[in-house]
Amino acid sequence: MNPKPQYSVMLFKAVSYVLKAEKILKKEGLPHKIIPVPKYISSDCGICIRFEPAMQDKIEAALANKVEIEETRTLDN
Amino acid sequence: MSDTKTVDARGLACPQPVVLAKQAIETNEKIKVLVDNETALENVKRLGTKLGCEVKVDIGKDGSYEIKLKRKADWAGTKDDIIPSCNAETPLSGPFVIAISANTMGRGSDELGTVLIRAFLHTVAEQTQKPDVMIFYNTGVMLTVQGSEVLDDLKQLERAGVQLLVCGTCLNYFEIKEKLVVGIVSNMYDIADTMSRAGRLLVP
Numbered sequence A: 001m002n003p004k005p006q007y008s009v010m011l012f013k014a015v016s017y018v019l020k021a022e023k024i025l026k027k028e029g030l031p032h033k034i035i036p037v038p039k040y041i042s043s044d045c046g047i048c049i050r051f052e053p054a055m056q057d058k059i060e061a062a063l064a065n066k067v068e069i070e071e072t073r074t075l076d077n
Numbered sequence B: 001m002s003d004t005k006t007v008d009a010r011g012l013a014c015p016q017p018v019v020l021a022k023q024a025i026e027t028n029e030k031i032k033v034l035v036d037n038e039t040a041l042e043n044v045k046r047l048g049t050k051l052g053c054e055v056k057v058d059i060g061k062d063g064s065y066e067i068k069l070k071r072k073a074d075w076a077g078t079k080d081d082i083i084p085s086c087n088a089e090t091p092l093s094g095p096f097v098i099a100i101s102a103n104t105m106g107r108g109s110d111e112l113g114t115v116l117i118r119a120f121l122h123t124v125a126e127q128t129q130k131p132d133v134m135i136f137y138n139t140g141v142m143l144t145v146q147g148s149e150v151l152d153d154l155k156q157l158e159r160a161g162v163q164l165l166v167c168g169t170c171l172n173y174f175e176i177k178e179k180l181v182v183g184i185v186s187n188m189y190d191i192a193d194t195m196s197r198a199g200r201l202l203v204p
Helices: A015-028 A052-064 B016-027 B038-051 B110-126 B138-144 B152-158 B168-173 B188-197
Strands: A010-011 A035-036 A047-051 A069-074 B004-008 B032-036 B053-059 B065-071 B095-101 B133-138 B163-167 B184-186 B200-202
Touching: A010 A052, A015 A047, A015 A052, A015 B110, A035 B110, A047 A052, A052 A069, A069 B200, B004 B016, B016 B032, B016 B038, B016 B065, B032 B038, B038 B053, B038 B065, B053 B133, B095 B138, B110 B152, B133 B138, B133 B188, B138 B152, B138 B163, B138 B168, B152 B163, B163 B168, B168 B184
Parallel strands: B004 B032, B095 B133, B095 B200, B133 B163, B163 B184
Antiparallel strands: A010 A047, A010 A069, A035 A047, B032 B065, B053 B065
């Protein structure tokens, strides 16, 4: 087994923000994945955007002034 | 050599036999568990295997079972998450099947449903208890072809041994058969048969 890759997640205030962010990231061709918000972060049935930490600056730049980001966190493995 | 501790779990309902066996093996190198039904037998055997014990079973004349658990040299203590959930883990008579009937999850908003099915498949691919078979039909087949957002999850499931059956009629209807990336093209005989034999059938 390969070591588990490290990921970060970006959290938003509402599902609609995630959908909007996802549209922008798709258009910009920035790799990401929509996943449920990990349980240890929130027990709400929420979704968030997962990405490789190296992409964080690009993703933040793409979303700047378009979608409000609530929080970015590194995922525990 | 330490003595064998005997746990009499006859007449007890799930999960008691496993709970008692777990407590006993925590403090004894060898234990003997008496149970009187197959569910308890399987659960205690599974406990032994998971904990890395030698497991031996003797069948008694009165229909009871005697399960001997002995810690192996590499015994590393017990884990907390090992007690069976009694409804879900009783032995199933057929495969665990997930039927994906659409490229969305739930009814109402398709935009939301698209996101939900992605989150669902991501979670299924990550969780330990994976299905034996997943069946894709109607717009569900769109998840298995080029351009689908969930191909990585489905490939991961396939690598883990999950069989992915994709409805050929549906691929044909949407004219996307040549774009199939994961799974095998299947037919209604196999689909109906698999669903009929399922020990558990989940339709998200």
